[in-house]
Amino acid sequence: MDGLLFRSAEELFTRHATPEAVRAIRAGGPASALWGEIEASGFLEALVPEEAGGAGIGPPEILPVLLAAGRFALPLPIAETMLARAALVATGETPPEGAIALAEPAGEHMARLAPGQPADWVLLPQGETALLLPWDKAEPDTDASSALADLLRWPAGTGRSLACPDLLAAGAWAEVAIMAGAMERILEDTVRHARDRQQFGRPIAAFQAIQQQISVLTEDVFASRMAAQLASVPDGKGIAGLNPTRIATAKLRVGEAAVRVCAIAHAVHGAMGITEELDLHLLTARLQVGRMRFGGEAHWAHWLGRQFLAGDLTETLAFVRAHLGPVAPEATA
């Protein structure tokens, strides 16, 4: 599906989101060159309706671009900007220029964000509304920040309040897509390493213990890709038709997978995988961050379990058929 979008995204990131560029931005270097290329691609207007000047395509169609971003551990909020622009346009606002990060509320005028992923703006949910905040007015809370989350604080009175529901589920969808893409690249890199690396006079891929582990890794990567596809079916009332029941399902399934994927990929790569030099940690770190953003496994599992128990359908299969069924892309186009 949508091989064209995927290929053009892959080409763009191959050229401009090299491991060196990714490392530089993560370390606090300028992101404007890479962001300019992404802006020029038009991807960021994907979810904005055509009548509002966007591309008017849906989550299933843009998913391959986000998977590609995940494959490169892109350190910029591409999915979040797409969602923010669509959400702002839907409420009659004109989105500001530049990158918009989706944040999780972390207290009074405090936002929790993905570390090493700069933006120009931050959209911070406040119940049924959201604050649009300028990044450059923020002060980092270094004590509360970590490699898993950056915490930023704004002076009281900063930013503009906008009507903007559904941001938490939308943010979780963005993480699902990026993580599923990162996992695909991890699988490819791990398979290649297992075939190249020689021990005991043969490639470590020749050992059943390694084969079995990589098979489990493969299963989780395929399940995560499927979860991302299921979460992208636009049959809900959220931004671009996103459906929180689907996103809950995918976020928890992908989060579970991320734990095993990181463990197996690192086990196969051995000490080499722990080095700064190898790119593996760019991807596994992104998974660790993504797993903790916009609700983890337990959060969404609890939400989904309550959803089921509050509904009329008493059989799990009936619930899955009614709310979580696969819908082929052509049926929604």
Add this chain to the structure above:
Amino acid sequence: MIGALPLAAIPPEDEALRPEIRDFLRETVPVIPPERRARSWMGFDADFSRKLAERGWLGLTFPKEYGGAGRGPFARYVLAEELLASGAPVSAHWIADRQSGPLIHRFGTEEQRRFYLPRICRAEAFFCIGMSEPNTGSDLASVTTRAVRDRDGWRLNGAKIWTTNAHRSHYMIALVRTSGTPQDRHKGLSQVIVDLKAPGVRISPIRDLAGDAHFSEVVFEDVVLPADALIGEESSGWMQVNAELAFERSGPERVLSSAVLLDTWAQWLREAGAHQAAETLLGRLIAHLAVLRAMSIAVTSRLVEGESPVVEAALVKDLGTEFEQLIPTVIADILASPGQVAPGPLMRTLAYTTAMAPSFSLRGGTREILRGMIARGMGLR
């Protein structure tokens, strides 16, 4: 590397079958206690199979000229989902409908099709599959049961074991050696249909750890088989066996074996109230179910399009059976709260599913064999 699995949906014309099936099951199945429904596709009830046959639901995928409904695999998928989710006792006809019938249709002669397929559709011919032997398990190519040419037909000697339903089936399709030796591996293997009432066939049921006798040992002593016992080409047995497996490995029976336990527990939560840990666990299991179902449907769709996604089917089976085994494990944990008393039917359902769960990742190819197939698909071996 293996390709991605695009999202695929069950076609509307096949979905349309579901309401009628659900109505039928609502009338016939709830009277069976959950601990019996937990037997899933191991629950044997020939009368129930005949009732399904009367509805025209056996051999859904067989052509009409052989008594079938001429429907596609997704019609059978819908039927299988509903039967398994409800815990209907489908074992009697399950193997014939899923595997033996399609095999006969694909590789059999016109005479064989005309003889067997209508009988399968009428629930008059139940089948079992003779694969494992006392010294042949996962290494299936090492079978030693042998059929030798004898006048117009064959003479069969050897033994099969762990054969599900052998003692209550009419026929066995057995994988046997017709030439060469076990050292020749895949070469020289053929499939033959054995009438289990033939002289020289001795069947001994084996009691399983749950107290049922669902499988048997079958010994063949100079069993005379007619010439037309051979199915397909001589020496093509290995290829034919493998052709059967993709459908078998990716279907709903690799996801729903513990569905009765899951739903019985969920129903009790609804009635007795759920605490946060139970709600969380339930949500987790529902998420797994949804993703697995989408994967299973995606693989089925590839099969319908004539592809042979053997590795993808192995992925579904390994993940699906892991899910089926997870259900009793985590439900046991959550029911083990001090002071909490779960109802007897729920506990008996849990007890049965817990005891039989290890078999979920043995039948139809062990977990280790499947993972070896996936590794091969990924270019590791």
